[in-house]
Amino acid sequence: MIDNISYDRSLQGHRRVEHRLAARVRVVAEAYALLAPSLVGFLLFLVAPIFGVAALSLFDWNLMGAPSFVGLDNYRELAADPEVWRAVLNTIYYVVLNIPAQTVLALLLAVALNRRMRGGKVLRVVFVLPWMAMPVALGIIWSWVFDPRYGVVNQLLGTVGIDGPNWLTDPAWAMPVIASVNVWQYTGYTMLILLAGLQAIPHTLYEAAAIDGTTPVQRFFMITLPLLRPSLFFVLVTNMIGSFQIFDTVFVMTQGGPGGATDVLNFHIYQQGFQLFRSGYASALAMVLFALILLVTAVQFLYFRKRTVYDFS
Amino acid sequence: MKRIALYLVLFAGAVVSVAPYLMTLNSAFKEPAQVLTTPAWEPALPVTFDNLAQVWSDYDMAGFLMHSLVYAGAVTAGQVVFSTMAAYAFGRMSFPGRDALFWGYLATMMVPQIVTLVPLFLIMREFGLIDTYLGLILPTAFGTPYGIFLVRQYFRTIPVDLESAARIDGAGTLTVLVRVLLPLSRPILATLATITFITTWNTLLWPLIVTNGDAIRVVTLGISALKGQHSSQYHLILAAAALALLPLVVIFLLFQRHIVRSIALTGLK
Numbered sequence: 001m002i003d004n005i006s007y008d009r010s011l012q013g014h015r016r017v018e019h020r021l022a023a024r025v026r027v028v029a030e031a032y033a034l035l036a037p038s039l040v041g042f043l044l045f046l047v048a049p050i051f052g053v054a055a056l057s058l059f060d061w062n063l064m065g066a067p068s069f070v071g072l073d074n075y076r077e078l079a080a081d082p083e084v085w086r087a088v089l090n091t092i093y094y095v096v097l098n099i100p101a102q103t104v105l106a107l108l109l110a111v112a113l114n115r116r117m118r119g120g121k122v123l124r125v126v127f128v129l130p131w132m133a134m135p136v137a138l139g140i141i142w143s144w145v146f147d148p149r150y151g152v153v154n155q156l157l158g159t160v161g162i163d164g165p166n167w168l169t170d171p172a173w174a175m176p177v178i179a180s181v182n183v184w185q186y187t188g189y190t191m192l193i194l195l196a197g198l199q200a201i202p203h204t205l206y207e208a209a210a211i212d213g214t215t216p217v218q219r220f221f222m223i224t225l226p227l228l229r230p231s232l233f234f235v236l237v238t239n240m241i242g243s244f245q246i247f248d249t250v251f252v253m254t255q256g257g258p259g260g261a262t263d264v265l266n267f268h269i270y271q272q273g274f275q276l277f278r279s280g281y282a283s284a285l286a287m288v289l290f291a292l293i294l295l296v297t298a299v300q301f302l303y304f305r306k307r308t309v310y311d312f313s
Numbered sequence: 314m315k316r317i318a319l320y321l322v323l324f325a326g327a328v329v330s331v332a333p334y335l336m337t338l339n340s341a342f343k344e345p346a347q348v349l350t351t352p353a354w355e356p357a358l359p360v361t362f363d364n365l366a367q368v369w370s371d372y373d374m375a376g377f378l379m380h381s382l383v384y385a386g387a388v389t390a391g392q393v394v395f396s397t398m399a400a401y402a403f404g405r406m407s408f409p410g411r412d413a414l415f416w417g418y419l420a421t422m423m424v425p426q427i428v429t430l431v432p433l434f435l436i437m438r439e440f441g442l443i444d445t446y447l448g449l450i451l452p453t454a455f456g457t458p459y460g461i462f463l464v465r466q467y468f469r470t471i472p473v474d475l476e477s478a479a480r481i482d483g484a485g486t487l488t489v490l491v492r493v494l495l496p497l498s499r500p501i502l503a504t505l506a507t508i509t510f511i512t513t514w515n516t517l518l519w520p521l522i523v524t525n526g527d528a529i530r531v532v533t534l535g536i537s538a539l540k541g542q543h544s545s546q547y548h549l550i551l552a553a554a555a556l557a558l559l560p561l562v563v564i565f566l567l568f569q570r571h572i573v574r575s576i577a578l579t580g581l582k
Contacts, residue, residue, distance in 0.1 A: 193576060294423070
């Protein structure tokens with residue numbers, strides 16, 4: 001009798017555990033069912049290609065016939081290729097022209113907009129208008145704007161008596177012109193992110209600093225800049241990752257010219273991989289660009305982590 | 314005095330932001346000779362529709378726009394549906410491997426797109442999908458890490474109590490997602506759809522690689538080819554650029570509130 005009862009109890013307990021286990025299994029199954037489509041896309045079209053490109057960089061393959069294993073030959077070849085070094089330097093030059101100009105302009109505009117004013121909301125929308133533009137269309141428009149004879153820039157310069165250069169066919173000017181497209185396109189976007197960061201800084205800090213007799217410039221450097229660091233960090237990291245991948249405007253405006261002056265890494269990889277069909281070599285070049293981006297991002301992480309983080313949340 | 318300087322700076326910024334759009338539109342309506350002989354800021358008088366009519370009839374502009382619409386529309390639909398599903402799993406359910414997987418998704422946001430393109434091209438070639446809509450759409454149609462992250466963060470701001478109440482009433486996971494969370498998530502879904510559509514509409518590199526004929530040539534390829542052939546016929550290529558930008562302007566003006574807010578939010582996490 002007693003044995004029976006205890007047996008019954010343990011059976012019930014067993015059932016309860018079984019029940020809970022079944023519910024748990026169901027939740028996990030449901031979670032993976034919801035995740036399934038994105039997981040297929042993630043594994044097949046993102047993870048597999050990343051491993052694929054690393055493997056492919058060790059082969060010589062023109063997309064026909066069988067690929068032949070060449071070890072690190074592609075990397076040896078690219079390290080000895082002056083065109084690759086030029087593409088790396090061109091890419092860095094583009095980023096250097098781009099990021100500081102865009103960030104400083106965006107910061108100025110954000111500080112100017114960070115107050116109650118008439119039309120502030122409208123201005124925000126206007127400043128974000130360039131962000132959505134199609135880079136290919138911008139490439140067409142900028143080619144016209146900087147046309148030596150028919151472009152608005154040289155027309156404007158002409159009104160003050162300056163004879164403007166042949167922008168896009170001048171090796172010294174082609175890259176700055178291409179960088180100006182990106183500065184135009186992303187300054188407003190960057191400004192909005194910085195503005196959101198500015199608005200999170202407590203007013204009381206400025207009031208206290210003003211009572212202590214500081215000048216606006218001092219307040220900017222001692223309060224605004226340090227407290228804006230998280231937003232600045234975000235903006236710098238993401239914009240830089242994007243800038244290293246410049247392609248569309250180069251493709252439309254210069255095709256890497258004149259004389260290789262705008263041949264950036266992404267464009268060089270495209271040419272090697274999809275015009276000359278050297279898929280192994282292009283894969284090795286892609287790995288170089290990847291490494292470059294990782295390196296720059298890591299440096300930014302280290303630099304920003306060293307500094308103090310303030311938290312008002 | 315300081316206020317005037319401030320407004321001047323902001324006004325100059327605003328002018329620079331809209332000037333390229335306005336000048337392009339203006340020139341698209343000018344007579345061909347006038348595009349070359351008059352300054353860009355001089356209004357189009359008399360207004361002519363010849364340039365637009367010419368790119369429309371001599372080139373398959375209607376086709377380019379149509380193909381881009383299918384491409385961007387399909388990717389946007391896939392992104393919204395599948396990102397939402399994944400975001401719910403990541404944001405609201407607990408299962409083994411969740412955090413590792415989520416960090417894996419986020420880590421790939423740092424990978425430059427070009428890295429995946431050679432293998433992606435090979436995959437599409439293997440499946441016989443070169444020059445097809447499927448080949449064009451598939452890589453981004455299952456939801457991107459960015460989209461999943463955006464929606465997940467939003468889901469986490471919705472109180473769990475709402476969900477528990479529905480669960481007590483006997484609602485299953487799918488019902489909770491569709492009936493409780495989605496109605497509350499309209500702003501973020503509109504934002505994600507807008508951003509995805511704009512980004513896909515503007516994409517050049519992947520269509521350049523995976524398509525090669527006229528059959529499904531998208532607008533970025535169409536107008537860049539036009540620029541290659543007629544680089545000095547500004548009345549034509551500017552009209553084409555204006556047509557390619559027009560849908561973006563419409564969408565932007567409809568959803569600008571969402572876009573401005575979502576950009577502001579991205580920096581704050």
